[in-house]
Amino acid sequence: MEAGAFVSLLGPSGCGKSTLLRIIAGLVPPSEGRVRRAGDARDADGGIGFVFQEPTLMPWATVRENVYLPLRLAGVARVAAAGRIDAMLGAVGLRGFETVYPRELSGGMRMRVSIARALVTEPQLLLLDEPFAALDEITRFKLNEDLLRLWQERRCTVVFVTHSVFESVFLSNRIVVMTPGPGRVAADVAIDLAYPRDAALRTDARYTERCRAVSRLLAEAR
Amino acid sequence: MSPAWREWIGRIAAPAAVGVLMLVLWEALVRAERIPPYILPGPVLVAETLWTDGPSLLGSLLVTLRITLAALAAAILLGGALAILFAQSRLLERCLFPYAVILQVTPIVSIAPLIIIWVNDTFLSLLVCAWIVAFFPIVANTTLGLNSADRNLVALFRLYRASGWQTLRLLRLPAALPFFLAGVRISGGLALIGAVVAEFVAGTGGAETGLASRILEAGYRLEIPRLFAALLLLSLTGIAIFAALSWLSQRLLAHWHESALPEEE
Numbered sequence: 001m002e003a004g005a006f007v008s009l010l011g012p013s014g015c016g017k018s019t020l021l022r023i024i025a026g027l028v029p030p031s032e033g034r035v036r037r038a039g040d041a042r043d044a045d046g047g048i049g050f051v052f053q054e055p056t057l058m059p060w061a062t063v064r065e066n067v068y069l070p071l072r073l074a075g076v077a078r079v080a081a082a083g084r085i086d087a088m089l090g091a092v093g094l095r096g097f098e099t100v101y102p103r104e105l106s107g108g109m110r111m112r113v114s115i116a117r118a119l120v121t122e123p124q125l126l127l128l129d130e131p132f133a134a135l136d137e138i139t140r141f142k143l144n145e146d147l148l149r150l151w152q153e154r155r156c157t158v159v160f161v162t163h164s165v166f167e168s169v170f171l172s173n174r175i176v177v178m179t180p181g182p183g184r185v186a187a188d189v190a191i192d193l194a195y196p197r198d199a200a201l202r203t204d205a206r207y208t209e210r211c212r213a214v215s216r217l218l219a220e221a222r
Numbered sequence: 223m224s225p226a227w228r229e230w231i232g233r234i235a236a237p238a239a240v241g242v243l244m245l246v247l248w249e250a251l252v253r254a255e256r257i258p259p260y261i262l263p264g265p266v267l268v269a270e271t272l273w274t275d276g277p278s279l280l281g282s283l284l285v286t287l288r289i290t291l292a293a294l295a296a297a298i299l300l301g302g303a304l305a306i307l308f309a310q311s312r313l314l315e316r317c318l319f320p321y322a323v324i325l326q327v328t329p330i331v332s333i334a335p336l337i338i339i340w341v342n343d344t345f346l347s348l349l350v351c352a353w354i355v356a357f358f359p360i361v362a363n364t365t366l367g368l369n370s371a372d373r374n375l376v377a378l379f380r381l382y383r384a385s386g387w388q389t390l391r392l393l394r395l396p397a398a399l400p401f402f403l404a405g406v407r408i409s410g411g412l413a414l415i416g417a418v419v420a421e422f423v424a425g426t427g428g429a430e431t432g433l434a435s436r437i438l439e440a441g442y443r444l445e446i447p448r449l450f451a452a453l454l455l456l457s458l459t460g461i462a463i464f465a466a467l468s469w470l471s472q473r474l475l476a477h478w479h480e481s482a483l484p485e486e487e
Contacts (some may be wrong), residue, residue: 027377050381056374059478060396069392075384101477 003124006151006158008168008175010218011127016183017161018053021127024159025050042218049118049156055110057102063089063113064098070121084120091150108139112146119150126151126158131208132167139168141199148197164216169211177214179221186221189214263447271447272454279436279448283455286432289345289417292353296410300353301360304403305366309368309394310363310386319365326358330416334423348420348432355416360405367401368394400479403471410463418456 001009009017024035025048029037047070057066067088071081089095092112102110111131118126128147148171151158162168168175169191177187190207190209191200201207234244241363252264259267272279304322308315334351340346379389421434431439433452440449442471475482 008261022377025381025382048381050378052374052378054374056372056378057394058375058396060399070382072392073379073384073388 001157001159002174003157004155005174006148006160006172008160008162008172009163009178010162010168010175010214011178011183011186011221012123012163012180014183015178015180017163017178018129018182020178021159021161024125025127026122033150047121047123049121049126051111051114051118051126051131053130053133055102055107055114057113057117059102062099062101063094063105066102066113067116067120074121088120089118089214090118091153092146106139109137109145110137111143115143115147115150119154119156122154122173124156127199128154128158128160130161130163133163140167141202145199147171148195152195165211166202166213169193169214170201170206177217177221187217197217260444263450267447268450268454269483272451275448275451279452279455282431282436282452283459285460286414286417286421286434286456289348289352289421289432290414291296292349293356294410294413295411295415296349296353296407297357297360298406299450300362301357301405301409304361305364305368305398305402306390308365309390315365322358322361323353330355330419333422333432334420338420338424344424346463348417348424351420351423352413352416355419356409356413359408360402363401363405364398365406367398370401371397400471400475400481403467405473407464407467407471409462410467414456414460414463476482 009020011017019028023030026035041143049070058069061069064085067085068078068081071084072078089098092115094109094112096118097105099107102113107111114131118128132143135143144167155175158172160171171190173193173195175187175189175191176185177189178184179186193206193210249264249266252262263271295457304318304390308319330351333354338344338347341350375393375397376389379393384392417432418434421432422438433456435458437449440446440452472482
């Protein structure tokens with residue numbers, strides 16, 4: 001995997017995408033084989049950022065405290081972290097919501113907090129496990145665009161698990177198509193659409209054409 | 223009718239009306255049937271007795287209350303500590319939990335005499351009895367709470383290489399708080415029951431006697447109105463403890479827990 005790439009793992013439920021992501025994160029030991037990371041991303045400065053399918057926030061803590069968590073666990077003092085937290089909350093569009101509790105936020109905004117938490121350590125590797133699957137389409141589109149912007153600003157490597165062809169084509173420059181039972185890689189395609197990509201791309205013929213191609217690959221793989 | 227009015231009637235007025243109706247029926251029955259006060263005193267007579275005997279009963283209430291609160295505090299401290307210990311080691315939990323269960327299921331009435339013999343100090347022996355009754359819900363609930371932190375949050379803490387202490391303090395303890403508080407609310411009532419039962423077994427005697435001794439004493443002397451007054455005081459105390467702990471729980475969870483949220487329209 002190339003540094004700075006945006007790779008999507010695409011496939012139906014049960015093909016092992018999420019498990020693969022957890023193996024990359026080091027949360028689950030692989031049954032065989034090895035994961036090689038340049039250096040060890042976990043030991044690198046920012047470590048790994050992980051975004052779950054659910055926002056997975058601490059309900060008893062404010063937005064600010066939730067975003068502070070990774071820095072706090074790394075031993076960064078509150079005062080020293082304040083500037084980074086503010087900048088991060090601004091970047092995901094949550095300025096003014098610092099002292100709000102997660103239950104007062106909408107699903108999309110909770111996911112923004114979750115993304116801010118994953119990025120606040122400035123990780124070299126960002127892993128996302130179907131983060132927008134539970135959101136409505138309008139919110140999902142908006143978050144797709146914001147995620148691309150955040151990725152381009154930071155230039156980290158992203159692995160994005162999804163079961164949406166449209167989402168994976170819109171976001172990534174490389175798509176790994178996986179099949180279930182037993183989970184294996186069926187295809188590995190590059191998406192040669194230039195960044196920055198914005199909402200206008202969704203109606204672009206080149207976009208729809210690539211979506212059709214990836215859909216065909218997914219259908220053949222089964 | 224405005225919603226606020228309907229709310230007020232549903233929550234306060236209607237239950238209160240039922241209570242008043244019961245009291246009126248009770249008084250009417252006692253008067254109509256001419257039931258002697260040593261069998262069943264009417265509510266008016268009970269209220270009068272509570273007024274005249276109030277000061278002396280209040281002294282006894284204070285004794286019972288002191289034992290209850292001390293037992294609750296001990297249950298919170300030791301129960302909480304035990305639960306945290308259990309959360310650190312599954313083996314320890316498996317080894318010790320059955321004995322906590324045994325202590326819980328053995329009727330306190332049957333072990334109270336032993337404890338009263340073993341522990342010389344009256345206050346302390348009653349305290350131990352009340353504690354035995356009160357500590358289990360806190361241990362059981364807090365253990366459950368400590369183990370029910372969100373799996374993905376636990377994974378996240380692992381990803382960021384959090385220490386055991388960090389995970390406990392920042393994740394497991396806050397996640398356990400609602401469970402712990404539910405346990406404390408149950409234990410508050412149980413501590414009062416434990417204190418009263420233990421005093422029943424210990425019998426009267428000593429300079430300071432609690433409400434249980436006063437109830438026994440009133441029973442022996444057929445001073446049934448006073449017995450009712452003491453009983454009423456005991457119930458009110460139990461209700462007050464429960465209300466206070468519920469209020470505390472509501473305050474602590476107000477920002478985030480489902481149980482503390484206002485009802486949806």
